[in-house]
Amino acid sequence: MSTVRAAAGGSALLAAVLVFALNLRTPITSLPPVMADVAAGLGLDQSLAGLLVGIPALCFSVVAPAASALIGRVGPYAAVTVALVGVIAGTLVRSVGSGTAGVVAAFAGTVVLGAAITVGNVVVPVIIARDFPARTASATGLYSSVMNVGSVFATSFTAPLAALLGWQGAIASWSVVAAVALVVWLVTTRRLPSRPRPAGTPADRPAPRPGDTWAGVLRRPVTWVLSVAFAGQSFSYYAVTGWLPELLRDLLDVPATTAGNAAAPFQGLAIAGSVLVPLVLAARVPMRAVAATTGLLWVALPAGLLLAPEWWLLWVSLSGIAQGGNFVVIFTVVAQRCRTVAQTRRTVAAVQAFGYAVAATAPSVIGAVHGLSGGWTAALLVMLASTLTLGVAELVATRRPRPTRG
Known part of the structure; x- marks a missing residue:
């Protein structure tokens, strides 16, 4: 029975990781379909509006060492929680206000998003290596494919949502996906059964080297x-x-x-x-x-x-x-x-x-x-x-x- 519980816990964790992965590209790819509306609404020229797409990629580089330090301090599971809270906050902040205040909020929210997604980019491979040592290739493949599915969804549905809700409502609506992921993650990690780790896995040798x-x-x-x-x-x-x-x-x-x-x-x-x-x-x-x-x-x-x-x-x-x-x-x-x-x-x-x-x-x-x-x-x-x-x-x-x- 303990083996069955351990397998169920591993499957639930992988499912929660994949729901989390849905949020690692949607905040970025949801912006280009409504870029013209964003530029007009905030009074930005095309080059400044383009920075709203480019800033996250820069964050992926600059913030990666700090993300690694955060994961080392709070642990991988807590780091996922931090990332999801950051995605929700960044998505909402990016979508509020108009005029000068709106521009400040858009760029501030984008920086928060970039930092939060960077934590996610680093922590998912760590969780896969630690918790799925016998399935690294398949788990990484699922993780990558789900990120791409999220990109396709955001690219396809943001413009129709903008026709109904306006560009700010359309962009903000993707925070709902992150909120659902946060609930799934908290419930899953709280209920994970304790299970022995296979000998020889990275977590099996925690002593500093x-x-x-x-x-x-x-x-x-x-x-x-x-x-x-x-x-x-x-x-x-x-x-x-x-x-x-x-x-x-x-x-x-x-x-x-x-x-x-x-x-x-x-x-x-x-x-x-x-x-x-x-x-x-x-x-x-x-x-x-x-x-x-x-x-x-x-x-x-x-x-x-x-x-x-x-x-x-x-x-x-x-x-x-x-x-x-x-x-x-x-x-x-x-x-x-x-x-x-x-x-x-x-x-x-x-x-x-x-x-x-x-x-x-x-x-x-x-x-x-x-x-x-x-x-x-x-x-x-x-x-x-x-x-x-x-x-x-x-x-x-x-x-x-x-x-x-x-």
Whole structure:
């Protein structure tokens, strides 16, 4: 009976983590569909309005070390509670007021949101590594796919909600999802049965070790290799998210609405990538083979648009699968290569701090290259370099460690 209770508790915890994950992208992706209304309502020009989307990505980098420290101090479960409270508060504050007060509230709420989501970004891989050591790939895949589902929902339903409630009501309405997640999380963690942890898991060795400190984590080569891989992944993602609709509009000579729909498979098929990678790994396909495949699928977008642009739908679809699958590969490798909870959370924070710092430059870099060159060839070459970089780094990160001589 105790085994049954433990399994039920683990399933309930995973379900609560996934409900939490729904809130890690919806506050960000709910804004672009009503960006014109937000700019008009607050009296902002397009560049200032765009900062409301860019600030969270910057927070993902800057706040990651502090998020790691918070998790170490209060524990992973309490950190999730803090993150959800921050998401609710940030979403509501961002949606109130008008004029100067509204502008201040919008930016203050966005900073709170960015910080809260950063805590979530760091804590979920820690919980997966600690509480699901035998299911890291499948749990990470579910986590990634649910985040993408949340993005699709927010992108699809915010504009219709704005037609009924106005842009402020539409944005604020997503706090309801966070409130439900908070209730689910508190109820679930309160009722979790006590269960023994499998021997050899990160939580099984809580004593401090030199390799668990920030200095120790930053001295590990795998930390930097994974940081480069995640930087390439994140730069490519933000570059494609920001510029693919306009690129396709120029390529296909179609209206902006049609180009936006043409770019949709990139986001939607990330869900497929997040699910497929754990299934392939469960079939005992080596991680390195999976990393090589997803890396090549990522490269297909810029290389394909350069060499065979008429096949654009294939390249967009393959890269969508790749961007969801690569996220799973990177953070599954993090969980596998870390020995303790402390080492896991600091490694996750280091990887995300570096990766998102690079990613924050992607829209402006691609825009500048496109503007200076007067076309898309140079910009696609930059994207090609970033996807090749992440592919090579993943191959290095998934290389089997050499056995030490006794």
